[in-house]
Each structure stands twice: as structure tokens, then as C-alpha cells.
Amino acid sequence: MTVSKAAEKTAEKTSEKPADPAKGRKDAAESQGQGAAEALQLGGLSEQLGYVLKRAQLKVFENFLRCMASLQLTPAQFSVLLLVEKNPGRNQTEIASTLGILRPNFVAMLDNLESRDLCARIRSTNDRRSHILVLTDKGKAVLARAKKLVATKHEARLNDLLGQSNREALIAMLSKIANEF
Amino acid sequence: MTVSKAAEKTAEKTSEKPADPAKGRKDAAESQGQGAAEALQLGGLSEQLGYVLKRAQLKVFENFLRCMASLQLTPAQFSVLLLVEKNPGRNQTEIASTLGILRPNFVAMLDNLESRDLCARIRSTNDRRSHILVLTDKGKAVLARAKKLVATKHEARLNDLLGQSNREALIAMLSKIANEF
């Protein structure tokens, strides 16, 4: 991976969106054949937790990438920078495992961030097997800008959509699910 | 894919879970070296929509797979069977696009379901390019059992966790995000 392919692509792509039952329908009159394309029955799917959760997650990640297009940061990269900043002196294993990233998969991710001069690996003097992670000055600056973008463009949108108290309730319920389901 | 690798694997795997800040901590006394491994600061990550949404979604899908282990159905496969049942006479393009699945990727999915005798492709007599999708008798029976498992084991768990009214509020908010974010 050279830069952030995921972020690059998402800005321009026209991926397969689920058909909107309202907009997707064609009037019977406007189709040239016999039967027009009626909207499909979802059969309760839109009341099922996993279905709606997955769709919401995809939408939110898409929006995140759009908001961060200028910084070329994916949600995962943002979370890594945030954790490295908040936890000075930690090594790769500690940062990765906290985020649920497997150590082998964390290597390429760090290679990417390091090649962009956003963070650096420093060999620990205590334990020369470990790489202590630190943000570079550029990394700190980018993260600061990223936080602002997330707060003002991304999270703010959720407030607009649900309102402050609903937003908090939503996050609380999702946290509960993430921790206890 | 022979059968459902995803479902097979999930039942037995010990994937990388994010460290629980409470349980992950070691007491300073029990570590043999100098400093014990303190829990890392998440730095507001657990209040961020995308982070908690992704984690909740992973947990819910894991639970879904466990609940469906006896039927070997993934969430995506379940949604396909449900849609085929509820929308007789529809072709691959219509079912796939409604679920946000790209047509090329839908082919292997159907090959799998068809090889397990859960559904069948039927050449349309109106338009011989189209494959009308139908459930086999076995497919109908499996889907019926799947619906019961989802309702009694999977969705019921959400009620236990959040309560009925919170559950409905959660689904409503996620739907709103999925549709309007």
C-alpha cells in the first residue's frame, strides 16, 4: 500500500448501494416492456439488528472517509494515531491488541503511517525486542486537524440527525452491545 | 468456497478481541519485571460513532453465526433466502441489488446456496437472459428454522440486554443513519 488506497477510492467510487424502496421504483407507465420493477419486500429485514447495524456502519465509515479526504486517514488509521498520542511509550503489541488489530496485520499499517511521516518506531532501551510508537510533529499536527474534522463534520452530523440526547443514548447502547453481547 | 467457511471458522476461532480495559490489566505485583501493563487510554474513541458501531456490528455478526451454527447460514445468506422467499419471480440482479450485493459477487453466493439445495435458478421464459430465483423445499424448511433461531436466540438477546423499547429505539436510529447519513 503506497498511501491510503481505501481513502482514495472511496472519494470517487460509486459502489453498489442497496436499492431504496422509495426511489428505486419505476412507474409502470415509464417502462417499455410489460411489468415495471416494483420495490422488493424486505420481509422484516430492516427491523433486524445485524442488517441495519451493518448498513449503518458502512454509511458512517463512508462519511468518515469523505470528511477525512483531505488528510487521507481511514477510521483504523485515525484510531491508531489517537491511541499512540494518548499512550506514550507503548509498543506495537499493546497498541494493536487494544484496537483488536492482529500484530502481523499491524506491521503494514505502521509501515504506511511511518512512510507518511505520521509516526515512528523507536527501539526500546529496556527491551530491545519492542518498538515504542511515537507521533512525529507532522503526525501530531495531522491528528489535531483530524480530530477537528471528525468533531465538526462527522460527529456533528450525527447530532443534526438524532439530537444530542439520542446521540448519547445510541452510543451507550452500541457500547453495551459491543461489550456484553 | 465449499460450504460456509465463515460460519465454520467462527464457531471455533479465537480472534483478536480488543483488550478490555478492566480485565486486560495486570496487577503491578504479578508481573515479574518492573512496570506492569496498565490499561491503555482510549482517548474518547469509545464515544466515537464509527468505532463503537464497528465493534457492535462485529459482536452481533459473531453472535448471529453462533446462533446459526446448526444451519450454517451467514447473515448475508440468511438475507438472501429471506428476500427470495418474500419476492417470488425476481431475478438475480433484483435480489442482489436490493441487498447491496454486486452482481458478480452474487454468483458464487448463489452457487453455494444452490449446491446445498437451498435455492434454485430457473431460466425465465419471458426473458431468457434472466434467472428467476426460488427456494427449494429444503430451502423453505431451513429458512423457517433459521427465522426461529434468529428470533429466539439472536434478537431475543438484544431484548434481554436493552429492553423492548430501547431495542426499538436503537433499530430506528440505526435505520435513520443507514438511510440519511
Next chain:
DNA sequence: TATTGTTATACTCTATAACTATA
């Protein structure tokens, strides 16, 4: 012997281009 970072590898998901057979 155990752990850290790493490589190699594999499987799933997702995405695009292009082919074929029909229309």
C-alpha cells in the same frame, strides 16, 4: 523457553472490466 516484530500465506469481502447469450 517465551515474547516482539516480522514474513509468508490464505481466505473472505468488495470492486471493476469484459465476455456470452439474449433482448
Next chain:
DNA sequence: TATAGTTATAGAGTATAACAATA
């Protein structure tokens, strides 16, 4: 020419085994 299903392919994401350096 346009569309339905398909093939081939490529890129992310995620998973495991095993190695070298170090403890």
C-alpha cells in the same frame, strides 16, 4: 445497442504458522 449472468482479477481486511532477535 443494451441488459443478465458470468468470469477473471484485484484490492482491502482478517486470520494462522513460523522465523530471527531478544529476553
